Amino acid sequence: MSFEFRDPVTYCYDKVYLLVDCNNFFCSCERLFRPDLEGRPLLVLSNNDGCVIARSQEAKDLGIPMGIAVFKIKNLIRRHHIVTFSSNFSLYLDISRRVMEVLEHLCDDTQVYSVDEAFLCFKHISEKEALDKAILVRNAVFNLIGINVGVGIAHTKTLAKLANHHAKKHRQETYGLYSILQDMPRINLLKNNPISEVWGIGRRLNERLNEQGIHTAYQLSVQNYEAIKKEYNIVLMRTVQELNDLDVIEDESDINHTMQIMWSRSFTKRLTTLDELHQALANFVASACHKLRNQNKYCSQITVFIRTSYFGNDPKFAADKTANLKVPTSDTREILYVATQLLKMIFAPGYKYNKAGIILGNLTATRSFQSDLFTKAKTPQEQEKSDQLMKAIDQINHQGHEQNIFIASQGPQKAEAFSNKNSLSPSYTTSWDDLPKLI
DNA sequence: TCTGGGGTCCTAGGACCC
């Protein structure tokens, strides 16, 4: 097979993607403020300290898998003196925001993809220039924030993800940077990776494709587009196209694009009565509504769900119910009223519930709605009054860490009262409003 | 005792209309 070789200095590409991804992000954030932990294995745990959601390299090297229940590795933790942290999302989000600021400074077409990664898009650039950019990005983020990143360089987002994976896996040889703009390294990388490493191939697709004899990314890349679309779907077809350097996955980084807000937690203690569930739900509603108003949005769809644990021998039960509102709202009292009705409809006695939640959907930036003869809109005065009240509640609750004002049914207990956080790190960066910015 | 918390997109199928 012969590949076309393009001169790295003189050949100019229309469009190049750099995927920048922070290494072991949550663990790296914790370590920023605890340099004494350098070199020691670290874990960040989920909300109830129930399972592992992030691992430092040392912890990965010990063979600790993602998502494993903490009680299953108690001995390992003791034996290797592994340091564990409860998840501190406000810290991670703050560090994330600072990292993204650096990236946006270095590239005006930055698409933030998740809390720890972003695609940087450069136009009319040679491979050498792309590599120079990648080095600049890696050094800037490390020098200014203290976080290590990996950078994958390719013609499509799917390939940039794969290149990034290679860069991080072989950090010694790649220094965290890898380009597959040329055909030769791209084809080699495809041949050396199973399809499960490809962005968009999950467990189910992996099984189905394996049954068809498709195991490597390369085997997937040579499939016929139309046949894949017919047998599977358009999403997988786009993945196959992307493996062949066709840039077909759109920019979805529209900042106000959120379509729904979910708030849910699992409980440390099993809840059995409608009353207990209602109190927990009321807290979730309050938090979700607060988030909704922060985004200056209204919702017209409310879903409530409750369920028992997937594990153990107790009887299993799960239920959800959705209500659509004629008039969009962000008023905690209205949403709580509807949520309460929904909860009453789905509640079944005799089960030990371990999780509940609320989803606010159909988010809109205005209250506009299709009026009909039977729907009475609030008068502008009523709307204004509701907005003012909610604003006041948000302001007072924002003044401290405690939630000071409750809707009556939230009860005296806060949502946190239902969950455990045994080894939470301090909120280093968000405790003081006037903390000097790192950059 | 103890098993995360968010999100997105696509598709199939039902309701309804002409």
Added chain:
DNA sequence: TCTGGGGTCCTAGGACCC
């Protein structure tokens, strides 16, 4: 009395992501 097909909109559910 019986019989259609095509279009749109909505929703639930499945698959994926970090």
